[in-house]
Amino acid sequence: MSNPQGASALQLIDVHKNFGVTPIIRGLNLDVKQGERHAIIGPNGAGKSTTFHLVSGRFPVSSGQVLLKGQSINGLPPYLINRRGMSRSFQVTNIFPRLSVFENIRCGVLWSLGYKYSFWHLIERSRDARERSEAILEQINLTTRRDVPAGVLSYAEQRALEIGITIAGGADVIMLDEPTAGMSRSETEHAVGLIRKVSEGKTLVIVEHDMSVVFDLADRISVLVYGQVIATDTPQRIRGNAAVQEAYLGVPATESDHA
Amino acid sequence: MNRHAYLLPWIAAVVVVLLLPYVFSSGAAITMMSLMGFAIIFALSFNMLLGQTGMLSFGHAVYYGLGGFMTAHALNVIAAGKWPIPLPVLPLVGGLTGLSFAILFGWVSTKRAGTAFSMISLGIGELVAACSLILRGFFGGEGGISTSRTATLRLFGISFGPQIQVYYLIAAWCLLCMAAMYAFTRTPLGRMCNAVRDNPERAEFVGYSTQMVRFIAFCVAGFFAGVAGGLAAIHYEIVTSSVVGAVPSGYVLLMAYIGGVAFFIGPIIGAVLMTLLQISLSDYTGAWQLYVGVMFVLVVMYAPWGLGGLVLMHAPLLSAGTFRRVLPAYALVALPSAMLFAGGVLLVETSHHLLVKATEGPAMRLFGVGYEANSPMVWVAIVVLLVVGGVLLKRLSPKVSEAFHAARQDALSKRIAA
Numbered sequence: 001m002s003n004p005q006g007a008s009a010l011q012l013i014d015v016h017k018n019f020g021v022t023p024i025i026r027g028l029n030l031d032v033k034q035g036e037r038h039a040i041i042g043p044n045g046a047g048k049s050t051t052f053h054l055v056s057g058r059f060p061v062s063s064g065q066v067l068l069k070g071q072s073i074n075g076l077p078p079y080l081i082n083r084r085g086m087s088r089s090f091q092v093t094n095i096f097p098r099l100s101v102f103e104n105i106r107c108g109v110l111w112s113l114g115y116k117y118s119f120w121h122l123i124e125r126s127r128d129a130r131e132r133s134e135a136i137l138e139q140i141n142l143t144t145r146r147d148v149p150a151g152v153l154s155y156a157e158q159r160a161l162e163i164g165i166t167i168a169g170g171a172d173v174i175m176l177d178e179p180t181a182g183m184s185r186s187e188t189e190h191a192v193g194l195i196r197k198v199s200e201g202k203t204l205v206i207v208e209h210d211m212s213v214v215f216d217l218a219d220r221i222s223v224l225v226y227g228q229v230i231a232t233d234t235p236q237r238i239r240g241n242a243a244v245q246e247a248y249l250g251v252p253a254t255e256s257d258h259a
Numbered sequence: 260m261n262r263h264a265y266l267l268p269w270i271a272a273v274v275v276v277l278l279l280p281y282v283f284s285s286g287a288a289i290t291m292m293s294l295m296g297f298a299i300i301f302a303l304s305f306n307m308l309l310g311q312t313g314m315l316s317f318g319h320a321v322y323y324g325l326g327g328f329m330t331a332h333a334l335n336v337i338a339a340g341k342w343p344i345p346l347p348v349l350p351l352v353g354g355l356t357g358l359s360f361a362i363l364f365g366w367v368s369t370k371r372a373g374t375a376f377s378m379i380s381l382g383i384g385e386l387v388a389a390c391s392l393i394l395r396g397f398f399g400g401e402g403g404i405s406t407s408r409t410a411t412l413r414l415f416g417i418s419f420g421p422q423i424q425v426y427y428l429i430a431a432w433c434l435l436c437m438a439a440m441y442a443f444t445r446t447p448l449g450r451m452c453n454a455v456r457d458n459p460e461r462a463e464f465v466g467y468s469t470q471m472v473r474f475i476a477f478c479v480a481g482f483f484a485g486v487a488g489g490l491a492a493i494h495y496e497i498v499t500s501s502v503v504g505a506v507p508s509g510y511v512l513l514m515a516y517i518g519g520v521a522f523f524i525g526p527i528i529g530a531v532l533m534t535l536l537q538i539s540l541s542d543y544t545g546a547w548q549l550y551v552g553v554m555f556v557l558v559v560m561y562a563p564w565g566l567g568g569l570v571l572m573h574a575p576l577l578s579a580g581t582f583r584r585v586l587p588a589y590a591l592v593a594l595p596s597a598m599l600f601a602g603g604v605l606l607v608e609t610s611h612h613l614l615v616k617a618t619e620g621p622a623m624r625l626f627g628v629g630y631e632a633n634s635p636m637v638w639v640a641i642v643v644l645l646v647v648g649g650v651l652l653k654r655l656s657p658k659v660s661e662a663f664h665a666a667r668q669d670a671l672s673k674r675i676a677a
Contacts, residue, residue: 005507056464088464108455123445169465174274207382217369223574252608 009071009203010055010086015064017054018046022065026227028064032173037204039214042224043247048207049091052177052229055205056088057081060071068173083111087171091178091207093158096167097151101142102162104150106132106163108168113181133168138196140164156187162196167198174198175205180213192216215239223247260337267310271667276430287538291428295534296429299434300512302526304483308518309512310443311626312476313456314369315377318384319484320509324503325360325387326353326485326493328398328639331406345410346419350432350489357485358478365477369470372459376473384508403499405494419493419560428492441523443646445480452476497500513551517558519565528567546611555605576663588662595651602644609637 011034017025025249032038040048053059055066057078066073073081079133096104106123109132117119123129140160145153150161163179167174179195180188192213195204208214214221215235222232225247231238280289301323308314311634325508330353337344362546398404409420443449453474454462459469492498501507508534519530533551540547551662562569575581612623612632621633630637 009373059461077468079466079468082464082466090461094458094461094464096454096461098457099453103453107451107462108449108465110451116465117448117451117471118445119446119479121447122442123450125449126447129447129670130557165461165465 004127006033006035008032008050008067009036010205011065011067011070012055013065013067013132015051015054015228016062017050017059018062023052024091024172024227025061028227028229028233029125030222030229032203032205032218034069034203035201036219037206038219039218039221040205040207040224041209041211041221046224047070048224049177050227051209052088052175055081073126082169082171085171086173086175087169088175089166089177089179091164091181093155093162095150095158095161098149099248100147100152101153104135104136105164105168106130107137108165109136112169112171112189116248136164136168139167145148146193156191158182159187159191163191163194163198166214171201171202173205177207178209179206180208180210217224240247260615262388263273269434272437273434275435280426286422289422291534291538293422293429293494294538295531296426296433297494298514299433299527299535300483300490301511301525302530303437303485303516304480304487305511306482306520306523307440307443307452307476307483308528308636309515310522310525311451311456312473313448314372314460314473314477315380315512317377317381317505317512317591318387318508319380319480320436320505320507321364321384322357322361322393322481322487323491323507323511324498324500326357327498327502328404329353329356329485330489330492331498332397332405334406334408335404337412338407343412345414346408346491346493347414347428347431350370350486350495353489353492354482354486357488358482359480359484361481365474365481369473369477372469372473379577381505384503384505388500388504391503398500398503399498402548403497405497407495408496419598425494429494432490437527438484440483444523448472448475461541467535488526511557517565519567519569519571521564521672522571524571525565525567528570528626529565532566533621543617544608544611546607549607560627571601575670575674576666579673581666581669583671584666584669585659585662588659591656592652592659598644598648599652600648604639605637605644606641609641637644 009030010030011027012030015025015028016023028038028047028051030051040051042048050059052155054061055068055073057073057080058077060075068081068084068086070085071087073084076084096107099107106129109129113125113126113128113132115129117162135144138148140163142153142157142160142164145157150158153161159179159182163176166174166176171200176195178190183191188210195217196208206217208217208242219236220232221238222229222239223238223244230247231241231244233241279292283289283292285590299317304317304322305319308316308319313672333349333352334346337340337349362487362621364383368376368383371379392400408425409418419425419428444452451462451467454465455467455469462469467527488498488502491502507563514529514533515526515527517533518527519525531542536547540550544550558565566573576585608625609623609632612619613621616623621631622629623632
């Protein structure tokens with residue numbers, strides 16, 4: 001589904017981010033097309049999670065431009081960015097632990113259904129919110145755990161719920177931060193199937209360490225090293241890119257060829 | 260289950276409220292139940308912040324007190340101008356006052372959450388308390404603002420002179436506010452309040468401004484606190500500057516916390532219990548506030564879900580029929596608990612007598628028994644009761660939690676099997 005000529009879902013133009021005097025993101029350029037599944041890979045400390053935080057409004061950028069569907073979202077708080085159709089998950093599970101699984105999802109759908117800050121609707125009578133939440137629960141396979149407090153779910157279930165909350169609002173740009181981190185082989189396979197299903201027809205940006213997941217899912221891959229994107233290309237070409245191998249794997253291309 | 264089953268507790272509440280004055284018909288009882296009525300509204304409004312939205316306010320009495328003052332002024336203006344406004348709508352003046360000041364102060368304080376919010380609420384509380392001593396025109400200085408509830412327009416010949424009529428007025432407002440505050444928890448915003456309490460960061464990433472959620476919750480809580488203050492002004496017919504101070508702000512925190520902030524019913528239990536203690540315990544002992552303080556510390560340490568939580572955690576046991584299995588364990592700790600309690604009361608009362616009532620001599624009575632406060636035997640008894648009771652309770656309490664967990668496990672497996 002790669003369409004390098006298509007419209008951009010997300011663009012970062014010469015983005016810088018400093019923490020104090022320490023530069024973390026140093027002139028990052030990224031262009032994610034609408035409808036593609038785009039993976040960001042890179043060694044630890046390259047700035048992958050920071051990039052997510054900058055795009056989702058958790059941190060402001062120090063300089064540069066962030067465009068969501070062609071419009072600048074610089075300096076906007078997370079909730080305004082979310083309302084423009086961008087939703088993200090977190091590397092460390094970030095759910096509502098005392099609310100039930102169903103309620104966790106429902107929190108994710110309320111704004112997109114136009115309930116806003118309503119205290120004049122009764123939630124039990126809001127059929128659209130219930131039906132949409134139940135459909136999401138079905139999608140992420142947690143229907144049987146509907147009324148359990150989210151805090152007591154197993155780790156893999158919490159990761160699935162994390163994705164469920166992220167997609168609940170129907171955002172068309174979905175960003176997943178290491179969705180399979182800490183999962184077993186079979187759990188990872190299940191999660192990849194789930195991610196493929198829920199990102200159908202949407203733009204997906206994913207940070208992931210598991211290379212089999214990346215090469216399985218991504219239409220294009222960007223390699224982030226020391227706060228800069230050193231290459232963006234299809235999985236096949238990234239695999240053969242000498243600069244990527246040297247920077248990311250820490251070995252000269254010729255040696256890894258012999259390995 | 261009938262689809263209107265959720266109405267049953269409310270119908271029961273209405274019936275109870277209507278019948279209470281026939282069961283407890285003494286003047287003192289009706290006064291106490293009136294106090295409970297606005298204490299419940301005040302405690303529930305406080306819990307919209309603490310229990311529902313995770314905001315610990317140290318200045319909630321500001322909205323209660325200002326609502327009370329404005330209601331008293333409104334009553335006086337209405338009486339002077341002979342305006343055709345009946346008394347039952349006047350708590351609305353209190354509510355709108357609470358709401359207005361909550362909008363004003365909430366706009367500032369809800370920009371922050373957590374400790375910063377608590378500190379700002381404390382600051383605003385002190386600010387208003389200081390103003391209450393300076394702005395004598397509005398707050399009435401030392402004497403406060405007096406008013407009369409009987410000078411308003413009479414509907415159906417009800418004068419609101421007799422306390423029983425005021426009781427029914429307060430009871431009606433109390434039921435109305437309880438229902439409204441419960442309904443609030445079942446709205447999209449009410450659910451998002453819980454989400455903001457649990458995880459404010461995630462709430463921002465599903466499209467909600469946590470500041471706006473906190474602000475609206477704060478305003479609604481301010482409104483209901485103002486209604487409670489208005490009812491208090493109607494009941495007492497006087498409002499003094501102490502109602503906006505730190506003491507009632509702390510008192511409402513005690514009520515909500517002792518009852519249990521995690522449940523809607525918790526602050527109701529707390530308000531009823533604390534009012535009961537304040538009125539009846541103060542008849543028996545001058546050290547009643549010490550008992551309330553000790554109870555608060557015990558709840559915080561051993562029952563963080565409050566007394567409401569202690570009751571509700573037995574609900575699954577009762578419905579599964581495993582409750583009687585914990586009774587032997589409870590019976591086992593009853594004696595050491597009673598010993599500790601008796602020792603504690605003896606210690607407090609004897610010390611209180613010696614320290615505060617020294618001029619009356621050492622002779623005193625407790626539980627109908629007369630003794631000499633300075634007799635060594637009394638102090639030996641205190642030490643024995645506290646030490647033996649404490650050691651026994653420490654030894655036996657693991658058995659209680661064992662029995663409880665076993666019973667709960669059985670209850671859960673029965674439910675899964677069903």
